[in-house]
Amino acid sequence: MKSNFNIAILIDGDNAQPKILKEMLEEVAKYGKATIRRIYGDWTTSQMKGWKDSLNQHSFNPIQKFAYTSGKNSTDSSxxxxxxxxxxxxNIDGFCIVSSDSDYTGLAKRIREQGVFVMGIGRKNTPIAFIxxxxxxxxxxxxxxxEELVPDEPKTVKKPSRKVSQVQQPKVEKVPTKEESKNLMIDKAFDISVDEDELAYVSQIGTNLRRIDPSFDxxxxxxxxxTRLFESxxxxxxxxxxxxxxxxxxxxxK
Structure with missing residues (x-):
C-alpha cells in the first residue's frame, strides 16, 4: 500500500482490550497511517477506566456515549x-474496526462495497460473519x-461397565485439524497464484490467502x-x- 494510505481506527471500548492498544497501532501501521483514532464508550462507567491511561499516550479521542436503556449501550450505533x-x-483510504461484535458485520460490508479497505481486530470468538x-x-x-483463552479442563469420562451393551455410535464426519486446514488453504492459494513457470510470488500467495480467509495469520x-512458513x-x-x-x-x- 502507498505510504500515505490513511486509516481510521474506530474502537468499540466496551468490546476490546485496552492493554493491547499499542499492539493494535503497530498492526494497523503495516497497512497505513492511523490518522483518525477514536474509542467509543460510556466514559462515566468503571468499565472504561482501563482505556483512560492510554488515551493521551497514543493520541486517541474518547467519544462519550451514554447508555440510554438499561442493559444496552449506544456505542455500536454511534x-x-x-x-x-x-x-x-x-478523507481516508481505509478503516480498522476493533471489536469482536457481530453488530459491525453490515458496516464492514458497506465499506467494502464502496471499494474502501476495511480490516478488523478482535478475539478468536468473533463471529465468522464479521471476519x-x-x-x-x-x-x-x-x-x-x-490474550490466549484458557482452555477448558478436560472432562473425565467414565468407561461403560462390561455389563452394559455397547451401542454403536453413528459415524461423525471428520473435522480437519488446524494443521490440515492450513495446508488446504496454502495449496489452494498456491494454485491460484502460480504462473506458467510453476512459480508463485510469496506476496501474491499472501494476498490470495487473505482472500480465502481474512483471518489467516x-x-x-x-x-x-x-516465507518462513513455506520454508518449513x-x-x-x-x-x-x-x-x-x-x-x-x-x-x-517440490
Whole structure:
C-alpha cells in the first residue's frame, strides 16, 4: 500500500482490550497511517477506566456515549454512524474496526462495497460473519499472546461397565485439524497464484490467502512471515531471484 494510505481506527471500548492498544497501532501501521483514532464508550462507567491511561499516550479521542436503556449501550450505533460520515467525507483510504461484535458485520460490508479497505481486530470468538466481511482480520491472540483463552479442563469420562451393551455410535464426519486446514488453504492459494513457470510470488500467495480467509495469520502457526512458513513445509521450496537489483522470494512445489 502507498505510504500515505490513511486509516481510521474506530474502537468499540466496551468490546476490546485496552492493554493491547499499542499492539493494535503497530498492526494497523503495516497497512497505513492511523490518522483518525477514536474509542467509543460510556466514559462515566468503571468499565472504561482501563482505556483512560492510554488515551493521551497514543493520541486517541474518547467519544462519550451514554447508555440510554438499561442493559444496552449506544456505542455500536454511534461508531457505525461516525464510520458512515467518515466514509462519505472521503478523507481516508481505509478503516480498522476493533471489536469482536457481530453488530459491525453490515458496516464492514458497506465499506467494502464502496471499494474502501476495511480490516478488523478482535478475539478468536468473533463471529465468522464479521471476519469474512473484512479484507483482513487479525486476532488479538496473535498480536498479544497473553490474550490466549484458557482452555477448558478436560472432562473425565467414565468407561461403560462390561455389563452394559455397547451401542454403536453413528459415524461423525471428520473435522480437519488446524494443521490440515492450513495446508488446504496454502495449496489452494498456491494454485491460484502460480504462473506458467510453476512459480508463485510469496506476496501474491499472501494476498490470495487473505482472500480465502481474512483471518489467516502466520503467527498463529509460530512463524513471523509467510516465507518462513513455506520454508518449513516439506512439499514446497523457497526460491530467491534477483529482479532489477531486488531479491524476491518465490515458491515452487517440490
Amino acid at each position: 461508531l457505525i454512524i461516525d464510520a458512515m460520515d467518515i466514509l462519505h467525507e472521503r 469474512q466481511s473484512c479484507e483482513i482480520f487479525t486476532f488479538v491472540e496473535n498480536i498479544y499472546p497473553e 502466520t503467527r498463529a502457526f509460530g512463524f513471523k512471515n509467510l 513445509l516439506p512439499n514446497y521450496e523457497v526460491v530467491r531471484k534477483d529482479f532489477n537489483g531486488k531479491m524476491h522470494a518465490l515458491i515452487k512445489r
